[in-house]
Amino acid sequence: MIVDRDGLIQPTARTTVRRHKERAEYDRQAAYAILDEGFVCHAACVVDGTVWMIPTAYGRIGDRLLLHGAAANHVLKAAGEGAELTVTVTLIDGLVLARSTFNHSLNYRSVVIFATATDIADPVDKAVALTAIVEHMLPGRTADARPPTPIELTKTRVVSIPLDEASAKVRSGGPLDEEADVELPVWAGVLPLRPRAGTPIPDSANQTGVVVPAYLDQPARWS
Amino acid sequence: MIVDRDGLIQPTARTTVRRHKERAEYDRQAAYAILDEGFVCHAACVVDGTVWMIPTAYGRIGDRLLLHGAAANHVLKAAGEGAELTVTVTLIDGLVLARSTFNHSLNYRSVVIFATATDIADPVDKAVALTAIVEHMLPGRTADARPPTPIELTKTRVVSIPLDEASAKVRSGGPLDEEADVELPVWAGVLPLRPRAGTPIPDSANQTGVVVPAYLDQPARWS
Numbered sequence: 296m297i298v299d300r301d302g303l304i305q306p307t308a309r310t311t312v313r314r315h316k317e318r319a320e321y322d323r324q325a326a327y328a329i330l331d332e333g334f335v336c337h338a339a340c341v342v343d344g345t346v347w348m349i350p351t352a353y354g355r356i357g358d359r360l361l362l363h364g365a366a367a368n369h370v371l372k373a374a375g376e377g378a379e380l381t382v383t384v385t386l387i388d389g390l391v392l393a394r395s396t397f398n399h400s401l402n403y404r405s406v407v408i409f410a411t412a413t414d415i416a417d418p419v420d421k422a423v424a425l426t427a428i429v430e431h432m433l434p435g436r437t438a439d440a441r442p443p444t445p446i447e448l449t450k451t452r453v454v455s456i457p458l459d460e461a462s463a464k465v466r467s468g469g470p471l472d473e474e475a476d477v478e479l480p481v482w483a484g485v486l487p488l489r490p491r492a493g494t495p496i497p498d499s500a501n502q503t504g505v506v507v508p509a510y511l512d513q514p515a516r517w518s
Numbered sequence: 519m520i521v522d523r524d525g526l527i528q529p530t531a532r533t534t535v536r537r538h539k540e541r542a543e544y545d546r547q548a549a550y551a552i553l554d555e556g557f558v559c560h561a562a563c564v565v566d567g568t569v570w571m572i573p574t575a576y577g578r579i580g581d582r583l584l585l586h587g588a589a590a591n592h593v594l595k596a597a598g599e600g601a602e603l604t605v606t607v608t609l610i611d612g613l614v615l616a617r618s619t620f621n622h623s624l625n626y627r628s629v630v631i632f633a634t635a636t637d638i639a640d641p642v643d644k645a646v647a648l649t650a651i652v653e654h655m656l657p658g659r660t661a662d663a664r665p666p667t668p669i670e671l672t673k674t675r676v677v678s679i680p681l682d683e684a685s686a687k688v689r690s691g692g693p694l695d696e697e698a699d700v701e702l703p704v705w706a707g708v709l710p711l712r713p714r715a716g717t718p719i720p721d722s723a724n725q726t727g728v729v730v731p732a733y734l735d736q737p738a739r740w741s
Contacts (some may be wrong), residue, residue: 309568322671335610335624337560345532346562346569350608350628359537385573387558387713390655396663399652401558405573429619439704443634449622469721481662482728487716488740490610498692498706503707517711 309409311460324465328402330355332516333384334432338362340370340378347373353384354427360408360456361415361424371452375414378427380456382408389488393470394481400466402485408461418445424453435510492517532632549686552627555739556607557655561585561593563601570596576607577650583679584638584647585630587735594675598637603679605631612711616693617704623689625708631684635677641668645678658733701712715740 306312330353339348349370354361360382364371374380384406406439415421425448426437443451470483495511524531529535553576562571572593577584583605587594597603638644649660649670666674693706720733 296648335608335626337562337571337606337608339562339571339604341564341569345632346564346602346604348560348562348571348604348606348630351624352624379569381562381569381571383560383562383571383573385558386727389716392656392659392663394664395666395670396648396652396660397666397674399575399655399659401530401575403573407571410567425619429622432613432622432624433615433709436615436622437619440615440622441617441699441702443618443620443703447618451620464587464652469719472721476664477723479664480726480728481664482731483719483721483724485719486656486734488713489716490711491714493710493712494713496692496708496710498695498708500700500704501693502701502703505703508705511709513662 300371303406306462307460310407311459312462312464315464315466317373325407325465326458326461327355329386329406329463330360330384331431333386336360336362336382338370338380338382340373340380342369342373342378352428352432354424354429354431356424356427358458360458361427361453362412362456363384363425363428363451363453366450366452370411371454374412377411380408380410380412382456387488388467390486391466391470392483392486394472394476394479394483398470398472398476400470402467403464404463404465406461406463408456410456410458410460412456415453415455418448421448421451421453424455426450433510434513439508457488469499490517529685530683531684533630535685535687538687538689548688549629549681549684550578552609552629553583553607554654554684556609557600559583559585559605559607560595561603561605563593563596563598563603565592565601569611575651575655577647577652577654579647579650581681583681584650584676585635585679586648586651586674586676589673589675591675591710594677597635597677598675599636603631603633603635605633605679610711611690614689614693615706615709615710617695617702617706621693621695621699623693627686629684629686631679631681633681633683635679638676638678641671644674644676646672647678648674653739656733657736659732662731713740
């Protein structure tokens with residue numbers, strides 16, 4: 296077990312950042328802020344000697360990440376049965392355009408988690424986890440959406456991942472060019488990137504009088 | 519070896535999509551279009567019994583994907599030495615808001631690749647690959663940026679990944695609700711999402727008279 300003291304996630308041999316150590320973040324809140332801003336992770340584990348990887352939505356409740364999927368999903372099934380998971384959340388913040396090809400980079404914030412997951416079987420716990428996943432995707436949504444039925448819950452696998460062995464890595468700011476390159480007449484800088492939301496597209500079968508919910512308008516998050 | 523006939527990537531047992539088969543794409547050009555639109559992948563392999571995963575930029579030359587990183591990078595080093603890689607590229611196109619929690623989904627396009635990579639040692643081949651990676655990130659950029667020196671090339675590991683065992687999965691369109699749910703007075707639809715570029719941020723040390731290059735303005739890609 297990893298000791299959590301003063302809000303730090305104590306790095307293990309696996310989560311100690313070895314290159315660009317200045318980009319490492321072991322602060323739990325910093326890692327959680329990245330997890331909370333993203334909503335899609337890549338989760339991988341070994342099944343029959345092959346690394347299987349899925350992109351999937353997630354939620355967070357306290358010190359646990361929650362993943363869900365079809366009951367037969369390869370990665371989640373293996374995770375529920377005790378296979379070790381590696382989960383990465385990556386936010387891309389911009390292209391870093393240096394004067395040299397070599398020093399081009401990306402601004403990003405990422406978290407990598409190594410964990411053994413627990414399968415959530417209890418229907419109430421499962422429903423709570425699914426609510427967290429949908430709320431993570433779009434806060435406010437579960438007040439409107441019909442909750443899962445018992446049958447829907449049995450069709451869904453939910454696994455819970457402890458956030459004990461995790462590290463964050465952050466690159467921000469402008470290009471870091473070699474001193475001799477700074478005199479080159481090459482534009483250097485950052486092209487910021489972020490996910491933006493477009494205009495909501497209503498389903499053609501929406502009932503008359505049903506309006507676009509206010510929670511779809513989240514300027515701080517999507518624009 | 520996978521037979522490539524009529525532009526299809528013949529699915530193997532590992533790349534045959536098993537759930538939501540209607541989302542599967544085995545057409546090589548469809549998969550390449552996804553790879554060409556994205557520019558960050560998640561690459562994973564097993565080292566000492568652990569699945570290591572990195573988010574990293576990539577390029578494509580023909581039927582090969584190119585990854586680069588520090589020479590000592592765990593995942594790339596293992597890949598260069600023959601470890602099998604799993605690489606995923608995921609584009610998130612929107613939140614799919616169904617009337618039921620259960621039918622919430624994401625619109626996305628993803629490609630998963632299983633491959634044994636080849637380490638590129640030849641400096642000329644390496645420079646070509648690095649050019650492809652930077653051009654993939656930002657077409658036009660390598661006409662401006664200083665090319666890598668021999669020393670920079672030795673500091674960089676480049677691996678080449680055959681795109682023979684790959685499959686794409688695409689979810690698009692509106693929510694698919696249960697028939698009984700369509701009558702619920704719940705707004706259903708899609709919130710489109712895409713990466714957008716902000717205003718370029720020039721490095722404070724840019725030489726006088728150096729202007730923002732025209733290739734930074736790519737409305738079709740970033741807006």
